[in-house]
Amino acid sequence: MQPLAAGPTQTECLDKICRENFWLISDTGYYIFYGLALVAIALLLYGVYRRFSRYSEGQEEKTPRLDNIPQRIRNAVSIVGSNEKQFYQDLYAGIMHTFIMWGFLGLLIATTILAIDEQVLRRVFGRSFWVGDFWLSYQFAADAVGLLFVAGVSLALYKRYAKRDERLWHKHTRKEFDGPREMLRALEDDLFIWTLFFLGVGGYLLTALRIVGTQNLGTQGEFIDFTVVSFVSYSVALVLDTGLTAEAAQSLYPLAWWSHSLLALGFVAWIPYAKPFHMISSFANVVARDDDAKRRLQPVDPDLGPEEIGYKSIDDFSWKHLLDHDACTKCGRCTAVCPANASGRNLDPRNVILDLKQYREELERNGQEEMPIVSREEESVIDPESMDACMSCTACMDACPVEIEHVPQFTEMNRRLTESGQMDESIQEAMMNIFQNGNAFGDPERKRPEWTEELGFEIPDAREEDVEYLWYVGDYPSYDERNQKVARSMATILEESDVSYGILYEDEQNDGNDVRRVGEEGLYEMLAEDNISAFEDAGFDKVVCTDPHSYNTFKNEYDQFGWDGDGRVFHYTQVVEKLVNDGALDLNGDELDYTVTYHDPCHLGRFNDEYEAPRDIVRATGCDLNEMPRNRSNSFCCGGGGGGLWADIDEEEKPSEERLREALEDTDAGNAVEKFVVACPMCMTMYEDGRKTGGYEEEIEITDINELLVDAIEAKGKAQLAADGGRREEDGDA
Structure with missing residues (x-):
């Protein structure tokens, strides 16, 4: 029919x-x-x-x-x-x-x-x-x-x-x-x-x-x-x-x-x-994504009281983060690249998002909230240990095909733990040191410039004279013995290049990047205001940072507090690359013959898309650079970000140990790699620790790009002396 x-x-x-x-x-x-x-x-x-x-x-x-x-x-x-x-x-x-x-x-x-x-x-x-x-x-x-x-x-x-x-x-x-x-x-x-x-x-x-x-x-x-x-x-x-x-x-x-x-x-x-x-x-x-979500956290509304800061209930989530939960396809890409998950820490980024979604849907059916979002004092939707475990490397966000913003949500939950007095004790100790002394070590501010005393020259004081580059040294290069060597190498390079530079001496404070990411927004704002005040009292054209974490927050976040660093803030590799390319260090490109690999720091590479400057410097020394399989935007975090450097966390294998294994086993050069090159003080600390705990002390050396460059400068000087000596002998024979 x-x-x-x-x-x-x-x-x-x-x-x-x-x-x-x-x-x-x-x-x-x-x-x-x-x-x-x-x-x-x-x-x-x-x-x-x-x-x-x-x-x-x-x-x-x-x-x-x-x-x-x-x-x-x-x-x-x-x-x-x-x-x-x-x-x-x-x-x-x-x-x-x-x-x-x-x-x-x-x-x-x-x-x-x-x-x-x-x-x-x-x-x-x-x-x-x-x-x-x-x-x-x-x-x-x-x-x-x-x-x-x-x-x-x-x-x-x-x-x-x-x-x-x-x-x-x-x-x-x-x-x-x-x-x-x-x-x-x-x-x-x-x-x-x-x-x-x-x-x-x-x-x-x-x-x-x-x-x-x-x-x-x-x-x-x-x-x-x-x-x-x-x-x-x-x-x-x-x-x-x-x-x-x-x-x-x-x-x-x-x-x-x-x-x-x-x-x-x-x-x-x-x-x-x-x-x-x-x-x-x-x-x-994808339509509503924020291209700056990785590198730039949003400030806390100043009108909010302590009980209102952070995510304590589903009603506190932003509309975009609620959309994030529904956009999740359960594919697990975020979990697969998460270094915290790989090291056995209690963090599965996918499950955090899906747990929040499931809880919200149950509330919509039942109509009554039964537990806080995150808490150490009672049962909560999200285990606080999961938030402690996050390294804020944002690998999860890079891997997500639907632009879910995991880390900003984790930060809001950390803010809730902080405001309710439930911060992890080891991190809380570091926060107290920073609050009292301006650095995570708890050492007096007057000791900040003591690392300069072993130099054979005096570093200009940017508080007293105008300079082209205001060098923000940072906590670890100032107080940590191993990273002080890196700072002295940087000073040597700047001095050798005859550029105009200076430091803030004891007026420098912790940059606050990781302070913010563990949820201590109030302390971060205080540090930002103190550093901005010091910047405004100094005369300079550009800021150069030893630490990518400082570079990130100065460049991308300090404008939230009235100081615009756009176009004025640089990581040291960007400045040094220019010096090398301009011939300021007069390198021939064959001074060193080490076999090396380079680790991309999260805050320099994944956050700010700087991958080539460090590699150009390494190649300029003559070293044979071998890439690890996980490089550039796919780099594997050292474990130090997001407060990981200060936290005491049980893990099956440190991220730094896994990364060193990768360097020695998975690169084309294999165990012929002599030096593991870094461009971040936190990475230096984490990998030196991983070298000891992982049993790699005899197999590989951790070195900063600055140290590698100074080695090249010294090798060039020795070669020049030898050549001059040979010419004098020839002249004498004549």
């Missing part, structure tokens, strides 16, 4: 080259289908509305998230459309997701075209473009994108079930559950991927049944000629035709059609209520 749908019958389509839309579906079935479609769309729209209305209840963001929407959308389309972050460190996943996404979008477009033709062009205008050459092109393209889609889903099934990628199996995909709701939550990944698979395969099977079922309309009882353009379905039909008659295919077709249709409509209705919502929330999250 021909349904009320406008359009030609299957027989009429033989001449027009088209397809009957509702073949073998009754008028009643036609109305039921569109009635169910309206219900599915209504459930979709209602669910999306509920989700986004919940975000509107979140706290306002201090940084612009929705400014210049057209440009943000264009950027998001570029990022999502290219799948560039899906390919990050995982080619297989990148190909898989690209196939699924573009296959899904292609099928969605094909379905939309069909709906427009059916309900608008045919019914309103009495005409159709879904015939002839357009129909042939449409069918071929639909089969092609469908094949792409099924291939991508098949890759996902292999990765999840055959290969059983451990990254995809965790507490939120467990197979033990307390009830139906927990079961659905635990199985939603499985339901999602299998639904996609059956939708893709079901579409081909449905078309194949139609081809077999209409073969009696073809020439000499064979398949209709033009159905070959549906090349995948046609191939399936050839297989079915070996044991299935046209009559049997016609009998099976309505059952297959309804099964496929109900699955598709059920999927549409399900989208806002489970895993499929990431198709919407992930794109929205």
